Amino acid sequence: KQEVTQIPAALSVPEGENLVLNCSFTDSAIYNLQWFRQDPGKGLTSLLLIQSSQREQTSGRLNASLDKSSGRSTLYIAASQPGDSATYLCAPGGQFYFGTGTSLTVIP
């Protein structure tokens, strides 16, 4: 069974700061990894999908990297904004196992 860990569980930063969210997983036999965002009381929204052949993927202020061999992925958020406040989840393999997420609060 894939074990997924996200550290930290919660993070609070001032607006404008750059930050990194971490995801580690035990089974490296994956062909992709997804990062999602979840707002309170809402469903999940996909942010980035990284194929196993890629090392990173970028969308606007977001950059996700994948190191399959070490079982790690990071989500980098540049110039954070209050609207980035949400819970961020990673899913190695894309659909079967999810981390418990990092709850991010960006303080104006």
Add this chain to the structure above:
Amino acid sequence: NAGVTQTPKFRVLKTGQSMTLLCAQDMNHEYMYWYRQDPGMGLRLIHYSVGEGTTAKGEVPDGYNVSRLKKQNFLLGLESAAPSQTSVYFCASSSLKRGQETQYFGPGTRLLVL
């Protein structure tokens, strides 16, 4: 495009009652999934389907049944609800095409079993 929709949004059941949660997607996706989300446990896969007429068990299938009679619909049934099934249920769908496996989620159904 409505994306993924779920019915109902909220439901209260008594122990032993049955109900069906409906998920519908209009993106012609092959894959559909049912998850439950509990505090501190994250999302856990209940059942999934790789196409019309097919279903498979996920990580926590006990107490649930599913059916996919039409490609666009995926039904989750609780035959005899238990308080342990109090949760938020999410449906999702994705394409079979490599490189387009992004999952799209519904808004969720909050279920309370008394």
